[in-house]
Amino acid sequence: MRIILDAVDWALLDALQSDARLSYNELARRVHLSAPTVAQRVRRLEDAGVITGYQARIDPVAAGLPVVAQVRMKCYGAKCITVHPELLEDLPEVVEVSRLTGDICSMAKVVTSSVMELERVLERLAYYGETSSAMVLSTPIAWRPLPHAD
CATH class of the missing domain: 1.10.10.10 (Winged helix-like DNA-binding domain superfamily/Winged helix DNA-binding domain)
Known part of the structure; x- marks a missing residue:
């Protein structure tokens, strides 16, 4: 609605x-x-689905999860994480997935306690398609309220 x-x-x-x-x-x-x-x-x-929930915004570094990465993925068919997000239910380190246009089908945000843990998650994600990752150095804009629609 x-x-x-x-x-x-x-x-x-x-x-x-x-x-x-x-x-x-x-x-x-x-x-x-x-x-x-x-x-x-x-x-x-x-x-109406305008408000979808209420949650605390948590700083991953302060919570002991200092390694944050953005993982671009190309995946298809039965292994596509945007079509079948349930495939990632056992990977709680993947905290967000966005479906994209273009040659990259999705972007996953991964939060881990160490680079070794990030490597383990990347190996798991590679099962679902081609991955390319970038570690986040800082987040100058971590969140903003939505602008008003015209």
Whole structure:
């Protein structure tokens, strides 16, 4: 279900992207509506799939996972990780997979505790197709809130 977002919806999304732990009372104060109205709007955004979840953003280095890599993959058919993401259920080090256009079919973000662990994950990923990896040196922009759609 696609919904059209108004200025209040975007104000709620901005606030929740900034701090998803805000109470309905605090959200209501920020957008100048009642808490029940805010709760109803947030539920509508969740039901429409605009809000897909709430989670903490964790720094992998601070959490003991200092090796981060981006892995470009070319895979096809029954072994394609974008068509069959369940193939990676036993590889928790793969924390994100994006399907791409062009000659590379996907990009996987891998987080490990050591280069040796990264090598093990890369060997496992090679079973599913051709891989090319790059270790992340730093992440100047780790996350940003979504811009407002026009």
